[in-house]
Amino acid sequence: MGELGVGAGLASLAFWGFIAAAVVATYWDTIRKREVQHETLRRLIESGQDVNDELVDKVLNMGSGNGRVDRDFKVTAFWIMPVAPGLAAFAYILGTQVPEAQTPLMGAAALLAVLGIGFYIAGKVLERWYVAEQV
Template sequence: MQLAGLEGVGAGLAALGFWFFIAAVIIAGIWYDIAKRRTQHETLRRIVESGQAIDEDVLDKVLASTTGGGARLERELMVYGLISLFVAPGIAVLAWLVSLQYAPAFYPILGAAFLVGFAAFGLIASARYVARRDGQGDDTRSGRLGR
């Protein structure tokens, strides 16, 4: 009887470790983005303090790379959407494979596949919205993901 209780604790710790890893990856990404923005803003501040004139094109490029706006944002959203779109069927296959050993797991894992699929469609729709908002047209239909 004691062994069965330890297996549940081990599974719980494994699940907790997985979510801690996911949280660490997300926090590291956010931290990196903040550090990148800070260095770009520091560069702009030093240029202004030195009295040099800032070319508007240079300023737009620095701010676009900081905020991820325009064509870059559209391209990133489209790429992430397409990757997620192809991950969703993989999760559905995983649901089927897991259900061969443990049948009750089929529908929860299949639900995760649908969730990823809907997120993929949301990312693709967001990419098209950004393209229209910025007046760039809809280059995704012609097969071009970026410029």
């Protein structure tokens, strides 16, 4: 195997540095949001307002999404499913030039299709649970 050189090492370092920065930024953002929630509660208590459990739950759940997991699953499905035929088309086109690449790419396309269908079915099942709770 040929010598990879310094460029490959720098590219690897840049990739892992990006991953580390993304993880740190995610934790930092979560911590800052939590601090803002606690500061809001502290100011409410200091102002002398009546702070009940419902208000505390409302403040602590601010910005945590809409709480509808069924919609989240469906959105995920609609993001994943269109990628599967695109990847299959890419596999077909690339397979004309590099035949050994076609099978793994078709497998990845099939995996994405199955995942997308699974997310959609999970969203439909959870949607029934939300409808049952509203009745």
